[in-house]
Amino acid sequence: MSQVLITGATGLVGGHLLRMLIQTREVTSIAAPTRRPLDPTPRVFNPYDPQLTDALAQVTDPVDIVFCCLGTTRREAGSKEAFIxxxxxxxxxTALTGLRLGAKHMLVVSSMGANARSPFFYNQVKGKMEDALKAQRWEHLTIARPSMLLGDRTKHRFNESLMAPLFRLLPGNLKSINARDVATAMLVTALSPAQEGVTVLSSAQLREIAEREKE
Structure with a gap:
């Protein structure tokens, strides 16, 4: 892995991941298109535009791997259409841009419970997103499905702060996970020999990978 495309770099998981990528010797260049500008950083190409698709179009150099950490809530988005x-x-x-630029491996943050047939709107959209990426037939596609994310957000999410104490006590995949651990697990997975086809990492697996990295 040397040339990277990342979207969602201003978010909770993406912010951690971008900082890790900058410090990773195997990474020689980073394209991080965003909707609002990042602080200028060596080796980071940051086209920005309120319409992220327009910023993505400005990325023209080849990339080897794509990270997508985009994610919001219906409340934050303002409507179902904006959330979709x-x-x-x-x-x-993001995926189409990566394919256009020659990437072979995509890693994406989805959500626990993602299912295109779910009766819950959030999980349904996440599931349809996963299905759309699978239909692109990536050589390697890694889907991360974290539980409730913990970390310092720029925007306060009332429901998450209310439920966080409970989710810390739950077992297995239900237990909340630190956003930094998700970013760590994604980077470790990207640096490891990739499995052919689709790999789905549950929240418990993401936590385990991050914990091994700390040892």
């Missing part, structure tokens, strides 16, 4: 645009359309646009 953020969590489905822009994710698919």
């Amino acid at each position: 645009h953020a969590d489905y359309t822009l994710v698919v646009d």
Whole structure:
């Protein structure tokens, strides 16, 4: 892995991942298109535009791997349509950009419970997003499905802060997970020999990978 494309770099998981990528010797260049500008950083190409698709179009150099950490909530997005645009359309646009630029491996943050046939709107959109990426027939596709994410957000999410104490006590995949651990697990997976086809990492597996990295 040397040339990287990442979207969602201003978010909770993506922010951690971008900082890790900058410090990773195997990474020689990073394209991080965003909707609002990042602080100038060596080796990071940051085209930005409120329409992320327009910023993605400015990435023209080849990439080896794609990380997509885009994600919001219906409340934050403001409507069902805006949520679908953020969590489905822009994710698919990220993937298409990566394929156009020659990437062989994509890693994407989805969600526990993602299922296109789910009765729950959030999980349904996440599931449809996963199905759309699978239909692109990536050589390697890694789907991370974390539980509730913990970390310092720029925007306060009331429901998450209310439920966080409970989710810390739950077992297995239900237990909440630190956003930094998700980023760590994604980077470790990207640096490891990739399995052919689709790999789904549950929240418990993401935590285990991150914990091994700390040892």
